[in-house]
Amino acid sequence: DAKTTQPNSMESNEEEPVHLPCNHSTISGTDYIHWYRQLPSQGPEYVIHGLTSNVNNRMASLAIAEDRKSSTLILHRATLRDAAVYYCNVLTGKLIFGQGTTLQVKP
Amino acid sequence: NAGVTQTPKFQVLKTGQSMTLQCAQDMNHNSMYWYRQDPGMGLRLIYYSASEGTTDKGEVPNGYNVSRLNKREFSLRLESAAPSQTSVYFCASSAGGSLTYEQYFGPGTRLTVT
Numbered sequence: 001d002a003k004t005t006q007p008n009s010m011e012s013n014e015e016e017p018v019h020l021p022c023n024h025s026t027i028s029g030t031d032y033i034h035w036y037r038q039l040p041s042q043g044p045e046y047v048i049h050g051l052t053s054n055v056n057n058r059m060a061s062l063a064i065a066e067d068r069k070s071s072t073l074i075l076h077r078a079t080l081r082d083a084a085v086y087y088c089n090v091l092t093g094k095l096i097f098g099q100g101t102t103l104q105v106k107p
Numbered sequence: 108n109a110g111v112t113q114t115p116k117f118q119v120l121k122t123g124q125s126m127t128l129q130c131a132q133d134m135n136h137n138s139m140y141w142y143r144q145d146p147g148m149g150l151r152l153i154y155y156s157a158s159e160g161t162t163d164k165g166e167v168p169n170g171y172n173v174s175r176l177n178k179r180e181f182s183l184r185l186e187s188a189a190p191s192q193t194s195v196y197f198c199a200s201s202a203g204g205s206l207t208y209e210q211y212f213g214p215g216t217r218l219t220v221t
Contacts (some may be wrong), residue, residue, distance in 0.1 A: 034209070036210075042113075042214065042215075043197050043199075043212030043213055043214055043215050044150065044197070044199075044210075044212045046209035046210060046211065046214065049209065087149065097142075097149035097150040097151070098149050099148070099149055100149060
């Protein structure tokens with residue numbers, strides 16, 4: 001199972017873009033990259049996932065490095081509601097959540 | 108649609124007591140999961156059910172049993188609760204068992220064992 005490494009915490013200003021990095025150097029060719037987030041006192045919420053190509057949806061964009069050893073979740077304009085713990089998962093078979101990155105958004 | 112629902116929302120047990128956590132989904136999903144989250148930590152998979160009639164152990168299955176009652180419902184049972192099982196329990200479901208499918212989570216059950 002591929003191990004992921006994320007910074008423990010990051011800060012952003014409201015309405016600015018946020019780039020959340022994730023390293024997954026042991027990823028295999030068939031491993032999908034999934035991002036979830038968890039708002040305070042709530043269950044995790046799916047954000048986005050991808051395999052090789054960059055992906056966009058209404059919540060965020062996912063930029064995947066050409067060698068797939070790292071990825072970046074991009075929130076284009078952070079809002080206060082985006083303050084959460086963001087989990088990067090790279091695994092075949094089951095999701096295993098690590099410590100994630102705690103994102104603080106300052107007004 | 109309610110999505111994934113869990114009952115109860117809160118529960119306090121004494122050591123040695125038993126209880127069942129209930130989970131139901133109305134999205135016609137094939138796969139369902141139980142996780143626990145301890146304070147300041149990520150989620151850990153307890154058990155999962157890839158499809159109706161099947162269950163498999165996850166990362167931390169000791170002290171728990173599960174039942175996939177039907178396609179909608181997946182319950183988690185603590186036969187003899189211990190203080191180490193104090194945690195927040197999340198149920199999730201997905202359309203399929205592979206990671207091409209996103210998981211949808213319930214609001215959680217906060218369990219305290221004294």
